[in-house]
Amino acid sequence: MSQRQENGAGRLWKWLKSNYITVLLPVIGILLWEILVRVFRTPTYLLPAPSVIIGTTLEKIHLLLFQSWVTLYEVLIGFLLGVVVAVPLAVVVVYIPPLEKAFYAFLVSAQAVPKVALAPILVAWFGYGLLPKLVVAFLVCFFPIVINTVIGLQAVSVEMLYLARSLGATGSQQFWRFRLPKALPAIFGGFKVGITLAVVGAVVGEYVAAGQGLGYWQVVAASNLDTPMVFSILVLLSVMGIILFYLIDGLEGLVIKGDPNRAQRRQAAAR
Amino acid sequence: MGAVESKLSSGLPVRLDGVSKTYETSNGPMRALEDVSLQVREGEFLSIVGPSGCGKSTLVMMVSGLLPATSGQIFVGDEKVQKPYTKLGFVFQQDVLLDWRTVLQNVLLPVEIKHLAPVELYRQKALDLLKMSGLSGFEQRYPYELSGGMRQRVSICRALVTSPPLLLMDEPFGALDALTREQMNSDLVQIWQQTRNTVLFITHNIDEAVFLADRVLVMSKRPGRILSLLDLKDIPRPRSLKVKDTPEFQKFVANVRDTFVNQGILS
Numbered sequence: 001m002s003q004r005q006e007n008g009a010g011r012l013w014k015w016l017k018s019n020y021i022t023v024l025l026p027v028i029g030i031l032l033w034e035i036l037v038r039v040f041r042t043p044t045y046l047l048p049a050p051s052v053i054i055g056t057t058l059e060k061i062h063l064l065l066f067q068s069w070v071t072l073y074e075v076l077i078g079f080l081l082g083v084v085v086a087v088p089l090a091v092v093v094v095y096i097p098p099l100e101k102a103f104y105a106f107l108v109s110a111q112a113v114p115k116v117a118l119a120p121i122l123v124a125w126f127g128y129g130l131l132p133k134l135v136v137a138f139l140v141c142f143f144p145i146v147i148n149t150v151i152g153l154q155a156v157s158v159e160m161l162y163l164a165r166s167l168g169a170t171g172s173q174q175f176w177r178f179r180l181p182k183a184l185p186a187i188f189g190g191f192k193v194g195i196t197l198a199v200v201g202a203v204v205g206e207y208v209a210a211g212q213g214l215g216y217w218q219v220v221a222a223s224n225l226d227t228p229m230v231f232s233i234l235v236l237l238s239v240m241g242i243i244l245f246y247l248i249d250g251l252e253g254l255v256i257k258g259d260p261n262r263a264q265r266r267q268a269a270a271r
Numbered sequence: 272m273g274a275v276e277s278k279l280s281s282g283l284p285v286r287l288d289g290v291s292k293t294y295e296t297s298n299g300p301m302r303a304l305e306d307v308s309l310q311v312r313e314g315e316f317l318s319i320v321g322p323s324g325c326g327k328s329t330l331v332m333m334v335s336g337l338l339p340a341t342s343g344q345i346f347v348g349d350e351k352v353q354k355p356y357t358k359l360g361f362v363f364q365q366d367v368l369l370d371w372r373t374v375l376q377n378v379l380l381p382v383e384i385k386h387l388a389p390v391e392l393y394r395q396k397a398l399d400l401l402k403m404s405g406l407s408g409f410e411q412r413y414p415y416e417l418s419g420g421m422r423q424r425v426s427i428c429r430a431l432v433t434s435p436p437l438l439l440m441d442e443p444f445g446a447l448d449a450l451t452r453e454q455m456n457s458d459l460v461q462i463w464q465q466t467r468n469t470v471l472f473i474t475h476n477i478d479e480a481v482f483l484a485d486r487v488l489v490m491s492k493r494p495g496r497i498l499s500l501l502d503l504k505d506i507p508r509p510r511s512l513k514v515k516d517t518p519e520f521q522k523f524v525a526n527v528r529d530t531f532v533n534q535g536i537l538s
């Protein structure tokens with residue numbers, strides 16, 4: 001109870017006290033990086049000091065934020081397309097068993113194809129606009145979502161289906177009240193893998209052919225030996241991936257109730 | 272509560288006529304149940320005890336209509352069971368609670384699925400059942416916060432919330448430790464003495480079978496046949512765990528055990 005009454009600063013202090021190693025390690029790492037680069041006078045085009053990277057980021061913040069938005073847009077649309085196609089497809093596969101076999105055969109071969117290597121082909125087909133980036137982002141995030149959703153929908157136990165049937169549950173009740181809620185943890189697992197992969201997909205799309213976006217600017221910076229800019233973009237992409245991951249994690253917390261693993265994590269965090 | 276108790280039976284009779292079950296397996300047909308005929312009286316608590324794999328689960332599955340009989344007929348009340356019979360409560364060995372629902376929401380699941388009204392009345396019924404099961408204060412908890420015994424109590428409340436005339440229990444306490452099991456037996460007797468629906472209770476625990484039941488059906492090894500049907504009216508109700516110390520109780524337990532010994536099931 002007392003935890004709930006504490007203010008934000010109090011909570012932050014408490015968190016820092018129990019997680020100081022988590023915070024301290026990266027800080028020490030960055031400081032060490034800064035010191036070593038200065039001591040050994042490493043050329044900036046090889047490895048810029050953290051202070052230089054931060055300086056570059058702040059100096060070009062307007063450009064970087066706008067380019068981040070371009071990439072984020074591709075990531076989000078690609079990911080949403082992935083969700084909208086993958087989840088219903090998984091439902092169809094689970095409900096039509098002959099499809100499942102055929103689908104798995106297709107899936108195994110499709111998994112072996114490096115999706116990012118399709119990017120040049122997609123450019124040839126769809127040109128230099130938004131579309132090829134969306135398609136790459138879509139393709140890379142699509143598979144983990146389908147697979148996890150199928151596994152999740154099959155996770156319902158025989159006894160639970162007996163229960164549903166002995167209650168007289170209709171087909172749609174069996175899906176909405178038993179199968180789907182049971183599958184949600186696995187589905188969200190797929191979303192989390194998918195969203196980080198979608199960032200990879202969008203950036204690769206931009207590497208291959210683009211006039212804007214973080215990936216495009218990274219290629220430009222690299223060819224100019226503007227290594228601080230390359231690093232700056234790398235940091236932004238990582239931050240984007242982390243934020244998107246935790247957004248989905250937060251959404252999962254809102255949607256899924258009574259998940260023991262989640263509750264344990266929450267308790268561990270409060271301790 | 273007095274009103275409920277005075278109404279002696281709210282159960283339906285169950286009748287099995289020459290029921291057999293053969294499973295098709297990869298090693299050819301496997302006879303699970305052989306010509307079982309049986310009459311369960313309305314409001315009767317019938318324990319079915321037998322060795323593992325003797326087809327006792329198959330028997331209740333067929334009564335529930337979840338599994339078709341290979342031959343023979345099953346009636347609940349006047350109704351012939353041909354498809355899942357939904358006017359019953361089913362308690363499985365696993366509690367099969369839905370993790371994402373609170374205790375109260377789990378108990379109310381049948382009401383929701385069957386669109387029963389008025390919801391407020393069933394809600395009160397659910398709360399009463401939970402209270403009777405010693406789960407007051409846990410209504411808003413999630414299943415993972417409960418012990419195994421508490422979870423199984425919730426699943427029993429769920430089976431009882433619609434006041435079904437027939438309750439099927441398939442080794443409901445099989446996964447619990449001995450002490451919890453003892454307590455659950457005692458609690459189940461208390462609850463049933465108020466609900467008085469017809470119960471088919473599957474177990475492989477002789478003690479439990481005798482303690483709970485009006486009659487005990489003893490089954491053979493596979494393919495399951497009826498070996499004997501014991502009437503336990505000499506063990507008076509209401510019962511408490513103390514009844515296990517009486518000579519009558521021990522006589523019946525010995526009787527069932529002897530049947531198994533004679534059949535070579537126990538030695």
